[in-house]
Amino acid sequence: MDQTRAPLFEGLIAHARRGAYPFHIPGHKAGRGMDPAFREWVGEKTLAIDLINIAPLDDLHAPRGIIRDAERLAAEAFGAENAFFSVQGTSTAIMAMVLAAVGPREKIVVPRNVHKSVLSAIVLAGAVPIFIYPEMDERFGIAHGVSAAAVNKALDEHPDAKAVLVVSPTYYGVAVDLPAIVEAAHRRDIPVLVDEAHGAHFAFHPKLPPSAMQSGADAAATSVHKLGGSLTQSSLLLHQGRRLTPERLRVTLSLLMTTSTSYLLLASLDTARRQLALLGRDKLEAAMERAEIVRRAVRTIPGLVALEADDVPPDAFGLDPTKLTVHVLGLGISGSDAEVWLREHAGIEVELSDLYNALFLFTLADDDDAVRRLTDALRRLSHAHRQNGAKATRPILLPEMPALALSPRDAFYAETERVPLDAAEDRIMAEFIMVYPPGIPVVMPGEILTRENIEYIKANVEEGLPVQGPEDATLKTVKVIKERTPLR
Template sequence: MTGQERAPLLEALNRFKDMRIVPFDVPGHKRGRGNPELREFLGEKCLTVDVNSMKPLDNLCHPSSVIRDAEELAADAFGAHHAFFMVNGTTSAVQSMVMSACKKGEKIIMPRNVHRSAISALILCGAVPVYVNPGIDRRLGISLGMSLGDVKRAIEENPDAKAVFVNNPTYYGICSDLKSIVKLAHEHNMLVLADEAHGAHFYFGEGLPVSAMAAGADLAAVSMHKSGGSLTQSSLLLTGPAVDESYVDQIINLTQTTSASYLLMSSLDVSRRYLALRGVETFRRVIAMAEYLRAEINRIGGYYAFSRELINGESVFDFDVTKLSVHTLDIGLAGIEVYDLLRDEYDIQIELGDIGNILAYISMGDRSLDAERLVAALSEIKRRYERDKSGLLTQEYIRPQVVERPQKAFYAEKEPVPVEQSAGRISGESVMCYPPGIPVIAPGERITPEIVEYILYADEKGAMLTGMRDASLKTIQVLKEG
C-alpha cells in the first residue's frame, strides 16, 4: 500500500483549526462557544472540528480535494476500485448498493436472514426479493449461510435477476462460499453485493475469511465503526471495477445527508490509516483473545462457545473466529436472559442476546482484565441461575411465506390486529429483535403460528422488539382483506 501513513482529511482539519477562522456559518454552536453544556460534555477539541462543508474541507456530496484523497486511500487499503465515505451508517450503505443494482420490479437473490436495511431497500426501490433460505443449525437455533447449490438453483430459476446479495459474515460469524458465488453470479451477468457490516477486519487480519473485494464482489457495505474502530454511524461503501461509481454516487446522494459530520468522516480517515499500518498485528491480538475466551467459557461447562468446527463446506463455508458467540440453552437460560444478567448484575454489556445465544463483540479495544471478568461472570451465572431447560424455545430462524413484494405490502392499506390473533394474515410491517435486526416477519409475508409464538416469547423474555407501529407491541399491522 502506498501513502497509507497519510490522513488527508485529518490533516486538513488540523490546518483549519490553526487558522482561527471566525465562524459565520453553521453549526450554530460556533465551535462550542454557544452551548457551554455541550462543550463541557464533549470537550472543546471535539467541537472545534464539528464544522460545515467549506472549500478547504471539501464536500462529501461531490468530493474534489481532501475527502476525495481520503476515499482514494481507503479504496487502496481495502483493495477496492472506489470507496465512498458514508455517514448515515451501514444501513445507508446497504440501501445504496441495493438501489444501485436494482430498479422497481427487478429481482435480487438474497438470503432471508438479511439485516432490516436490506428489506428497507426493497421497500424504497421496489425490487423483488428471491429468497434463498439459509441453512439452519437446529441445536444452536441460528441461521447459517447460503449453500452454493441453493444459490445456483435460484439463479437458474431466475435468470433475469440483477444481483445476488450475500452476508459476509452473519452476525454470528458464519460465511458462505463467497468466491464461488461471485464466479457463478458473474457467469450469469449478475452483480454481487456483500453486507460486510461485521467484516471490516477481514481486509487486514490473517487467517480470516475472504473479504468481499478479494473475492471479486461488485459492492460491499463495510461497518468501520464495528470492528474497524471508527465512530458509530461511520461506514464505507466499496465498489469493484465493473460498477459505474458515478451512478452509485447519485444513488447515495438521494438519501445521505448534505451536512456530513466531519467527526465521522475524520474518524474513517484515521481508522483507515491505523488499520492499514497496524491492522495485521491488531487483529492477531483480537483473534488470540477470542480464542482464549472461547476455550475458557467452554471449560466452565454448560455453555457452548462455537467456532470453526461448524464448517461443513456448504452452509458454513468459513467462520470468523473473532466472533465470540455462546449457546446458553443448556444451562436453562435464554440468551437474552444471560444478556440481562451480565448487564444488571455484573455491569458487563455484551452485543446481543437472542433466544438461545449471546454474542460478545471482541475488538481492538478489549483488555485481558475485562476478558477474565466476563469468564468469571458467566461461571457465576451458571452456578447461581442454572435450571432445567424444558419449555425454552430453540428455533431462531423461521422460513417465510412470501405472498406480496415488500414495497407493495408496506404501502398497502393496513389495519392493526392483536398479535395473538394475527396468524394467517399478511404482515404490513417488519418485526425484529434488535440487535441483530434481522426481521422475523417482513412486509408481504404471511404470519404463521410459529411467528406469533416467537414474537410473544421474545417479548416475554425481554428482547428488544422493533419495527412495529404499536409501541406497546400488542398489535401488528396487517393488510386489509377484501
C-alpha cells in the same frame, strides 16, 4: 499511496488552527454556543472540528479535495477500486448499492434473514426479492449464511435476476463461501453485493475469512464503526469491476445521504483506515488470541457451549474467531437472562443476546484484563445457575421463514387495517416485525404471518428482547393488508 497520512483529519486540524471566525453552521461555532456541560464532556478540540462542507473542507456529495484523497486511501487499504464514505451507517450504504443495481420490478436474489435496510431498499426500489433460505442451526438456535448451491439454484430458476445480495459474515461471525457465490453470479454476468457490516476487519488479517473485495464481489457495505475503530454511524461503500459504475453508486448514495455530513464521522473513517492499514494485522492477531483464550475456557465451564469453527456448515467459508457466541441454555437460562446477570453482577455488557445465546466481541481495543474479566464472569454465571436446569431441555424455537404473497412495496402502500396479533395469523403483513439486535425481520410487508411466527414473536417479547417495527410498539396489534391482492 502513503497510508501514514490522514488527509481529511489533517485538513480539519489545519483549518481549526487557522482560526477563521465562523459565520456558518453548525451554530454552536466550535462549541462557543453550546451547553457548557456537554462542551466540557466532549472537549473543545472535538467541537473545533465539528465542521461542515465549506469550500476548503470539500463536499461528500462531489468530492474533489481532502475527502476524495481520504476515500482513495480507503479504497487502497480495503482492496477496492473505489470507496465512498457514509455518515449514515452501513444501512444507507446497503440501500445505495441495492438502488444502483436494481430498479422497479427487477429481481434481486437475497437471503430471507437480511437486515431491514436491505428490505427497505427493496421497498424503495420497487424490486422483487427472490428469497433464499439460510442454513438454520438447530443446536444454537440461530441462522447462518446462505450456501453457494442455494444461490446457484435461485439463479437457475430466475435467469432474469439482475443482482445477488448476500450477508457475510453474519452477526454471529459466519462467513459464506463468497468466492463460489461470486463465481456463480459472474458466470451470468450479474453483480454480487455484500452486506459486510460485520466484516470491516477481514481485509487486514490473512487468518480471517477473505473480505468481499478479496472474493471478487462488485460492491460491499462495511461498518467501519462496528469492528474497524471509527465513530458510530461511519461506514464505507466499496466497489470494484465494471458491472456497477462508481458514478451510479455515488449518485444513489447521494440521493439518500444528508447534506449536513458530520466531519467528525468522516475524520474518524480516515483515521480508522490509517490505523487498520498500519497496525491492523498486529492488533487483530492479538484480538484473535484473546478470543481463543476465552473460547478455550468456555469449553471447561459447565453449562456453556461456545460456537466453534467446526459448528459452521461445511459449505460456509468459516467463522470469524474474534466473535464469541456462548450458548447458555445448558444453565437453564436464556441469552437475555445471561445478559442481565452479566450487567448486574459482573459489570459486563454483551454485544447481543437472543433466546439461547450471548455474543461477545473481541476487537482492536481489548487487553488481557478484558480476557480475565470475561472468563471470570462466565465462570461465575455458570456457578450462579448450577442448580438450575429447568429450562435446559426447552426446545429450540426458530423463526419460520414466511411465504411472500405480495411485493413488499405493494404491501407497504396497500390499504391496511389493525388487528390483534393473535388474529393476524395467515394475514398478509403491512409492516416489519424484528428483534433488534440483530434487526432481521421475523416478518416483513407482503409476507403471510404464521402461527409459529406469532409464537416466536411472543417468546421474544416475554424474554424482554427488543421486538421492534410495528407502529403499535406494545405488539398487541399489528397492521395487515385489508384484502389479498395477487403478487405482480
